[in-house]
Amino acid sequence: MKKTFVVLAAVSLFFAQADAQYYYDRSKNPDKKIIEKTGRDFDTFYFLSWDNNTPLSNTNFVSSTSYLGTKLGFRKRLNDVDRLWAGADFGWGVYKEYFPFNTYTFGSRSLSTDLYDYVYSYNLSASIDYFIFPMEKHVTPYGGLNIGAAYDKFAQYYNVYGGASGSWGVLIRPEIGVLIGIKENASWRIKAAFHYDYSSNSNSDFGYKNFTNIGFQIGLVKMAW
Amino acid sequence: MKRILIAVFFGSIFFTACMPKPNSGDLVKNMVVITDYNDTVNFSKKSYYYLPLDTLSYFNSTDNDPKDTLQCLKCKGYNSSLGDYANLITGELKSKLDAAGYTQVSAKQNPDFKVYVFVVENYNVYQSYSYNPYGYGYGYGYGYGYGYGGYYPTVSVSDQANLYIEFFDMKNKYKGKPNLIWYCDIGDLVSSPNYPEVTLKSIDQAFKQSQYIKK
Known part of the structure; x- marks a missing residue:
């Protein structure tokens, strides 16, 4: 035996x-x-995307979709089979919501105002993406995961008054997307991706235990070697 | 490659610096109206109020003579710097109190409560409220009664002014002094493009959110 x-x-x-x-x-x-590659053997790419996000946590404060955000990032190929790429992303977004003039009563005290609630969100993360097809293809779908740090600043403005408070947290962002080139092994491509963001940022002043959102980004990719 | 790196670098700086705020014109369309009251007081049992018409007190940190606070249209020099604002305010207050079923009387006619109106400019009013209610005042002896605790936002603007309206119970005194039973804080007056009109709208709102003030 x-x-x-x-x-x-x-x-x-x-x-x-x-x-x-x-x-x-x-x-x-x-x-x-x-496999003999035709054209340039790209092993790096950079991207700049327009990022749209919808908050999922504490929607009493802000629930509107944000169209004000971008992501900047790069990826470097990790192995010769062209599938695994690692890199980093920097992203930011601004969420805002207007609450018309209303009266809020707390015990014997009442306050009337219109409110402008804002969340300023910034994050920096390391990422790893797995591409289903080789990078030479027209269309290259991928799934990825980002892990990093997020900073959120929560702010409320009313008349000339207001308050703001920020917090740091750990960010985890799974993502699925696709790169689309106009021809095989194109230097410039379109990137489109859906992502879900969870960050542990909490803030008791503004009622946040964490900050989560879903998002869609679309942008330009520049391949390099 | 080098150009891309430069573009990414400057792009990052640009977006990091991007922290938009609400349009300032939109922010000051309405004033903030805060009211509070002593919930042990039954306002329906009050009948007579005293309100000096056409005048209000004015405290400004730039005023070199803090005793010189009375404002009215017919006054002269610094004492008329608010124009007919005092008339507008006291007139509106009289209208609201009369509509609520109260009767205006003179100070000598033993009123149930006194209405005191004043404007405070360039003082850190909210912090004063948090730690030392009415501690910013002088000249009119209203530093008594009881204070309201609780959270007030601190503010940091270069110039702001708030209108305060206070009711003092003249018959049920606190330690021998008139007892504050209702107050209203309206601001900011300085940033409003049309502060007389918006103030009147805000006084109307103060009474709307204080439905307990009625005979």
């Missing part, structure tokens, strides 16, 4: 080694066809 186990382990190690040779030194494996 023990001998059988040792033999199985040795065989497993042998195949594992063979597999590693395929990925990292394909030229030494004559049985496998090496």
Whole structure:
């Protein structure tokens, strides 16, 4: 029994080694066809996107979709099979909502005003994306995950008065999207993606236990090598 | 490649600096109206009020003579700097109190409550309220009664003014002094493009949100 186990382990190690040779030194494996790329071998890309977001947490404060936001980022290819890309994103967005003139009563005290609620959101994250097809294709769908830090500033304005408070938190952002080029292996592409953001930013003054939102971004991608 | 990096760099700076705020013209369309009252007081049992017409008190941090606070249209010099604002305010108050079923009397006719109207400019009023109610005042001896605690936003504007209207119970005194039973805080007067008209609208709102003030 023990001998059988040792033999199985040795065989497993042998195949594992063979597999590693395929990925990292394909030229030494004559049985496998090496994919020859046409055109430039892009290994980096940069993007700038218009980001639209709808808040999901504490919608009593702000619930309107924000059309004021962008994302800037880059990705670097991690391996030669063209699928795994890592990088970083910087994103910002401003959420705002107007509440018409109304009276708010707390015990014996009443206050009447119209309110402008704002959330200023900034984040910086590390990202990793897996592309389903090789980057040479016209259309390259992907799924990704970002992890980083987020800063939210919550503000309320009324007449010349107001209050604001900010908080930091951890950001987790799963994302699915697609890069679309006008031809194969295009230098410029369109990026479209849906994302869900969870950040642990809490603020008791403004009633936030965390800040979550869903978003859609569309932008331009510049491939580089 | 270099150009892209430069573009990304300046783009980041631009978007980081981008922190839009509401349009200032929209912000001051309406004034903030705050009212509070002593909920142990039954306003329906009051009948007579005293309100000096055509005058109000004015406290301004730039005023070198803090005793010189009376404002009226017929006054001279600094004392008429608010124009007919005092007339507008006291006239509107009289109209509201009469409509609520109260009767105006003179100070000597033993009124149930006294109406005191004043404008405060360039003082950090909200902080004063939080820690030392009415501590900013002088000249008229209204630093008594009881204070309202609770949260008030602190403000940081270079120039602001608020209109205060206060009712003092002249018959049920607190430690021998008139007892504050209702107050109204309306602001900001300075930033409003048409403060007389918006003030009248705000006084109307103050009475709307104080439905307990009726005979």
